[in-house]
Amino acid sequence: MSSEIRRIKSILIERNNRKMIGEQEMDCPDASKNLELNTINRNKSIEADYIKYGPLNVDEPGDYWENLAKHWDTTEKAAKKSLCGNCVAFDISPRMEECMPGVTSDEDGKLGYCWMHNFKCHSARTCYTWAKGGPITKDNVSHDWQSRK
Numbered sequence: 001m002s003s004e005i006r007r008i009k010s011i012l013i014e015r016n017n018r019k020m021i022g023e024q025e026m027d028c029p030d031a032s033k034n035l036e037l038n039t040i041n042r043n044k045s046i047e048a049d050y051i052k053y054g055p056l057n058v059d060e061p062g063d064y065w066e067n068l069a070k071h072w073d074t075t076e077k078a079a080k081k082s083l084c085g086n087c088v089a090f091d092i093s094p095r096m097e098e099c100m101p102g103v104t105s106d107e108d109g110k111l112g113y114c115w116m117h118n119f120k121c122h123s124a125r126t127c128y129t130w131a132k133g134g135p136i137t138k139d140n141v142s143h144d145w146q147s148r149k
C-alpha cells in the first residue's frame, strides 16, 4: 500500500472514530484556507522582532542561524535543532493535513500549521518563540489548541 493511501486511510479511520465518540468536526483554521490572511500572518511573523520566522531560504540562510544562536545564547548547531518540525505549536495532525493545499512536503520537510502565529509554516524553519514538545500529530491535541485560540 502506498504511503498516500495509508495516510488517507488513517484520516478516514480517525474521522470515523471521532464521529463514533460524538466528537465534533472543527473547521480548518481561517489562515489555512485564506491565502491573504496566511500571508499577512506569515509576514508579521518574519518582521516582528520577537518572532523572526525564518530563514526565508533554507539553502541560503545568510546570518539567520548565527543571529538565532546569539538570541538563545547557544551554538548554531544547537539552534539548528530547534525547528518548527519539533515545536510544540507545529500541527501536522491528520485533520490538519486535510486543511493543507495539496502536496506540502519537499526535500527539506513539510508544511504544518503554527498555532502560535496562525499561518502555514515549514518544518525546516523556526522562530524566536520556538518551544520544545512538538510536533502535534494527534487530532485531539489539534482540536485542543484550536479550542483555546
Ligand code: SF4
Pocket (backbone or CB within 6 Å): 053, 083, 084, 085, 087, 088, 089, 090, 113, 114, 115, 116, 117, 121, 125, 126, 127, 128, 129, 130, 131
Ligand atoms: S511552529 Fe513554533 S517555531 Fe514554527 S513559527 Fe510557529 S511558534 Fe515558531
